[in-house]
Amino acid sequence: MKVKAMMKENNALREQMTPFNRSYFEDMILAMRASRVERVRAEELLLEAARLLLQGQSKGRNAKQIFGESPEEYFKDIMDSVPARPERSKLNYYLMIAWTALTLMFSVLAVGGLIAKWSGSSADLFSKISVFTLILVGFGSIVLMELLVRWMSSLSENDAPGFRTFNIKALGIYIAIAVVVIFAGALLDNLFPVITVSPWVSLALGAAGGLGLKFIFLRS
Structure with missing residues (x-):
């Protein structure tokens, strides 16, 4: 799936989130897109996280209960393990x-x-x-x-x-x-x-x- 298609699906999933969950998830987006993770991989990870969040939301759980207190910490290990973007x-x-x-x-x-x-x-x-x-x-x-x-x-x-x-x-x-x-x-x-x-x-x-x-x- 192309980056634009993933971003479009991601935006559609965000519309289904509660205000608190959407705000939390948008912080996750900022952290991921500001990282050095390659762009396609970053959007794949965000899409997976959005689906996971909606699954938890349907069961009455909020973003902090699913991902933890800090939005930036959830992807930390992944950011350290995936290939980095080129230096340029x-x-x-x-x-x-x-x-x-x-x-x-x-x-x-x-x-x-x-x-x-x-x-x-x-x-x-x-x-x-x-x-x-x-x-x-x-x-x-x-x-x-x-x-x-x-x-x-x-x-x-x-x-x-x-x-x-x-x-x-x-x-x-x-x-x-x-x-x-x-x-x-x-x-x-x-x-x-x-x-x-x-x-x-x-x-x-x-x-x-x-x-x-x-x-x-x-x-x-």
């Missing part, structure tokens, strides 16, 4: 984030520029891009995604608002990086060359980026 997979993950951000940026510039042209307005706002802006979008998207993932993994294991133990130091480092990048952008933007990209070129780059995402990064 983390790099590919970051490349995919930056690629996606730049693809969205060029798509927005294309739409905005074409609308401006068709309405008889100047498209300069959507045609001139600083090289520093390209760098900022690429690296900034990675920082923001890391912040989002860490925030999601800090949510409590029930549906009530709250936080588990959270790595404040790591969060502080990411926030500091974001602040430095923002101030650097304000100071350095004018020092970098500005390139002119027509809306049609932006549209082509956005389309090429979308195809790249599908055939390079999102292959099952």
